Amino acid sequence: xxxxxxxxxxxxxxxxxxxxxxxxxxxxxxxxxxxxxxxxxxxxxxxxxxxxxxxxxxxxxxxxxxxxxxxxxxxxxxxxxxxxxxxxxxxxxxxxxxxxxxxxxxxxxxxxxxxxxxxxxxxxxxxxxxxxxxxxxxxxxxxxxxxxxxxxxxxxxxxxxxxxxxxxxxxxxxxxxxxxxxxxxxxxxxxxxxxxxxxxxxxxxxxxxxxxxxxxxxxxxxxxxxxxxxxxxxxxxxxxxxxxxxxxxxxxxxxxxxxxxxxxxxxxxxxxxxxxxxxxxxxxxxxxxxxxxxxxxxxxxxxxxxxxxxxxxxxxxxxxxxxxxxxxxxxxxxxxxxxxxxxxxxxxxxxxxxxxxxxxxxxxxxxxxxxxxxxxxxxxxxxxxxxxxxxxxxxxxx
Amino acid sequence: xxxxxxxxxxxxxxxxxxxxxxxxxxxxxxxxxxxxxxxxxxxxxxxxxxxxxxxxxxxxxxxxxxxxxxxxxxxxxxxxxxxxxxxxxxxxxxxxxxxxxxxxxxxxxxxxxxxxxxxxxxxxxxxxxxxxxxxxxxxxxxxxxxxxxxxxxxxxxxxxxxxxxxxxxxxxxxxxxxxxxxxxxxxxxxxxxxxxxxxxxxxxxxxxxxxxxxxxxxxxxxxxxxxxxxxxxxxxxxxxxxxxxxxxxxxxxxxxxxxxxxxxxxxxxxxxxxxxxxxxxxxxxxxxxxxxxxxxxxxxxxxxxxxxxxxxxxxxxxxxxxxxxxxxxxxxxxxxxxxxxxxxxxxxxxxxxxxxxxxxxxxxxxxxxxxxxxxxxxxxxxxxxxxxxxxxxxxxxx
Numbered sequence: 201x202x203x204x205x206x207x208x209x210x211x212x213x214x215x216x217x218x219x220x221x222x223x224x225x226x227x228x229x230x231x232x233x234x235x236x237x238x239x240x241x242x243x244x245x246x247x248x249x250x251x252x253x254x255x256x257x258x259x260x261x262x263x264x265x266x267x268x269x270x271x272x273x274x275x276x277x278x279x280x281x282x283x284x285x286x287x288x289x290x291x292x293x294x295x296x297x298x299x300x301x302x303x304x305x306x307x308x309x310x311x312x313x314x315x316x317x318x319x320x321x322x323x324x325x326x327x328x329x330x331x332x333x334x335x336x337x338x339x340x341x342x343x344x345x346x347x348x349x350x351x352x353x354x355x356x357x358x359x360x361x362x363x364x365x366x367x368x369x370x371x372x373x374x375x376x377x378x379x380x381x382x383x384x385x386x387x388x389x390x391x392x393x394x395x396x397x398x399x400x401x402x403x404x405x406x407x408x409x410x411x412x413x414x415x416x417x418x419x420x421x422x423x424x425x426x427x428x429x430x431x432x433x434x435x436x437x438x439x440x441x442x443x444x445x446x447x448x449x450x451x452x453x454x455x456x457x458x459x460x461x462x463x464x465x466x467x468x469x470x471x472x473x474x475x476x477x478x479x480x481x482x483x484x485x486x487x488x489x490x491x492x493x494x495x496x497x498x499x500x501x502x503x504x505x506x507x508x509x510x511x512x513x514x515x516x517x518x519x520x521x522x523x524x525x526x527x528x529x530x531x532x533x534x535x536x537x538x539x540x541x542x543x544x545x546x547x548x549x550x551x552x553x554x555x556x557x558x559x560x561x562x563x564x565x566x567x568x569x570x571x572x573x574x575x576x577x578x579x580x581x582x583x584x585x586x587x588x589x590x591x592x593x594x595x596x597x598x
Numbered sequence: 599x600x601x602x603x604x605x606x607x608x609x610x611x612x613x614x615x616x617x618x619x620x621x622x623x624x625x626x627x628x629x630x631x632x633x634x635x636x637x638x639x640x641x642x643x644x645x646x647x648x649x650x651x652x653x654x655x656x657x658x659x660x661x662x663x664x665x666x667x668x669x670x671x672x673x674x675x676x677x678x679x680x681x682x683x684x685x686x687x688x689x690x691x692x693x694x695x696x697x698x699x700x701x702x703x704x705x706x707x708x709x710x711x712x713x714x715x716x717x718x719x720x721x722x723x724x725x726x727x728x729x730x731x732x733x734x735x736x737x738x739x740x741x742x743x744x745x746x747x748x749x750x751x752x753x754x755x756x757x758x759x760x761x762x763x764x765x766x767x768x769x770x771x772x773x774x775x776x777x778x779x780x781x782x783x784x785x786x787x788x789x790x791x792x793x794x795x796x797x798x799x800x801x802x803x804x805x806x807x808x809x810x811x812x813x814x815x816x817x818x819x820x821x822x823x824x825x826x827x828x829x830x831x832x833x834x835x836x837x838x839x840x841x842x843x844x845x846x847x848x849x850x851x852x853x854x855x856x857x858x859x860x861x862x863x864x865x866x867x868x869x870x871x872x873x874x875x876x877x878x879x880x881x882x883x884x885x886x887x888x889x890x891x892x893x894x895x896x897x898x899x900x901x902x903x904x905x906x907x908x909x910x911x912x913x914x915x916x917x918x919x920x921x922x923x924x925x926x927x928x929x930x931x932x933x934x935x936x937x938x939x940x941x942x943x944x945x946x947x948x949x950x951x952x953x954x955x956x957x958x959x960x961x962x963x964x965x966x967x968x969x970x971x972x973x974x975x976x977x978x979x980x981x982x983x984x985x986x987x988x989x990x991x992x993x994x995x996x
Contacts, residue, residue: 241919242925242927243915243916243918243927244927271912274915274927274944274945275944276928276942276943276944308912309910309911309912309916310944372899418898419898420897420898420899420916421919421920422916423912423916423919499818500983500991501816504987504991510992512707513708514672514706514707514708515707515818517641517672517707517821518821520640521641521819522639522640522818525640529642529672530674542672544674545672545674546672546673546708547672547709585898585988586988587985589898589902589988590905590985590987590988593898593899594906595906
């Protein structure tokens with residue numbers, strides 16, 4: 201998967217483990233129009249604080265350096281100084297300005313980066329840069345993920361052909377938030393379109409809001425979440441500022457790519473064996489639909505019932521009932537896939553539940569809750585809560 | 599444990615399982631001054647809807663009938679009619695009015711009560727009523743609990759001696775809420791004091807707010823939560839309306855009893871192996887302290903780290919950071935018990951963490967987070983999240 205203008209590579213830097221790819225570098229041959237969104241967690245890791253400062257200038261960027269195994273979070277001034285050193289050293293190797301380099305980290309909180317190994321890793325990665333290197337970076341950024349996550353789209357407008365390749369990592373500490381768009385993991389988007397900066401940020405905001413902001417694994421929001429989208433401009437299409445014919449096509453393509461990655465994240469959620477779409481409809485307004493959908497999608501009792509392949513609609517209804525959404529319980533319908541199991545607040549019967557339980561044996565299924573209170577809906581993608589999730593997270597640091 | 603004026607008994611009604619106590623009856627020999635709080639879940643079970651209607655009259659009550667194994671929730675008009683039949687039949691057996699009987703249920707949602715067996719169970723329980731029967735009722739109300747939960751206090755004022763005996767059940771679907779006092783499980787309080795009705799409701803509100811409203815097992819709020827406190831008046835003390843010398847003593851004793859039960863519930867939380875007190879202090883106001891304490895206490899990542907005996911303060915800090923509380927991460931101190939592991943937002947070091955991990959081997963320990971932003975605090979009692987929790991809830995209905 202190649203995007204004109206971009207080269208990438210990964211290296212075994214030994215950040216936390218030996219002999220695995222844990223440091224990646226994505227480089228654009230020219231300053232790329234770059235948009236980004238960051239975690240809304242009050243506790244932000246050093247690289248996030250550093251990147252937010254850089255972005256306040258609205259500048260173009262040449263490179264992303266990213267590592268797994270260490271989040272560089274809760275590391276105080278030293279963490280920030282380490283970020284600056286990484287930017288300076290990378291810029292030196294690439295022959296660009298240090299303010300054109302973004303640093304991202306993911307991994308354990310509260311440990312200093314092993315800077316000697318880190319810097320050696322950058323040198324190794326830069327020496328390996330190639331057009332085909334993006335998939336190695338997708339490998340290098342993984343933590344508790346079991347597989348790399350990539351997605352791509354090609355679009356054509358007039359005689360211009362454009363490519364979008366994106367990657368993401370994230371399996372735990374994954375939760376949507378209800379504020380303005382922000383990321384919930386690491387994701388990098390490379391594109392070769394010629395775009396105006398404000399439009400490119402709008403495209404990312406919309407895409408993140410429709411994708412990463414509507415998934416949950418465990419309801420915990422990370423200190424390091426970052427999504428960066430770089431556009432190299434190599435496609436040489438007329439500058440798109442949001443008013444041209446490329447605009448809707450590009451919006452849709454970037455949203456598609458991030459929704460694809462979001463689904464991959466949920467499917468690879470820590471310990472997850474099921475990917476479940478929870479749709480609340482018939483709400484009196486969108487906020488109510490969102491409150492109910494998120495309460496259901498984050499409920500441990502609902503998620504363990506998914507694991508148990510048990511159409512335990514009582515837990516679903518109880519979660520909606522405590523969500524703050526306003527509705528009449530006697531008007532609620534609930535379906536698993538195409539099988540209705542609750543009609544006007546009461547069970548349809550054991551046969552319907554047996555059929556629904558059959559559908560829940562699949563790796564993917566949907567839950568639709570109709571509140572019967574209006575015409576608004578909201579959908580969240582979640583996974584089940586398994587004993588494997590507990591094992592992964594009880595043993596994470598040992 | 600005897601409270602003058604009260605008799606109680608339990609029976610094997612076969613509501614869900616055969617040959618276990620699953621129906622209880624608590625009877626006061628005279629109309630008792632009764633206070634109660636109910637779930638704030640929008641989805642309320644039939645017995646809760648029925649009881650709220652009865653309470654709107656502010657009347658005195660003679661009896662509580664309670665069953666486990668079936669929540670009589672999401673059962674529509676038939677569920678309400680079943681409640682009324684239970685009250686009518688019980689009143690007939692006891693020789694009181696049907697509006698003097700309260701019904702409580704806990705168990706599976708969405709199934710009708712087996713009324714023939716239920717009514718036979720009431721008859722059996724009433725035939726067994728005795729002063730010593732409260733502990734049988736404490737046994738009969740259990741669902742996923744592994745042991746009965748009772749607490750008692752005796753208080754003396756002048757020459758009057760008064761007794762409080764209380765019981766509770768609840769192991770899952772246990773979560774505090776942030777609104778006005780309300781219950782999060784079933785709990786019954788029997789007392790023999792002479793009290794004015796409004797004061798008795800105040801006493802219960804305060805006690806619930808300081809106890810059941812500050813615990814969490816899984817963050818899910820039930821459809822059936824109810825706490826009922828009955829005062830028989832047999833102690834013949836001067837009527838207490840909140841202004842007498844008994845008032846503060848009674849408030850403290852009832853609060854003590856419910857805090858005792860709240861702790862028992864957390865210790866017996868589904869799959870729980872640890873009982874952890876999470877205290878947030880140094881907050882700029884009480885709401886911030888509460889937001890941060892609840893976010894930490896409900897975080898799956900924090901709770902799995904408790905299970906893993908891992909002083910993973912990064913997860914604690916990240917949970918506080920997404921809670922909505924306002925603070926400077928560089929001012930935060932975190933301790934496990936007496937061992938400080940975070941100082942001004944940064945780790946104290948591996949030795950401190952090793953010592954903290956040692957404390958976490960205990961069944962009970964405390965986490966103290968000082969936000970360094972003010973002088974307000976809030977404390978929540980939580981448990982760890984274990985693979986056993988997942989097993990219990992994935993298999994609950996099968």
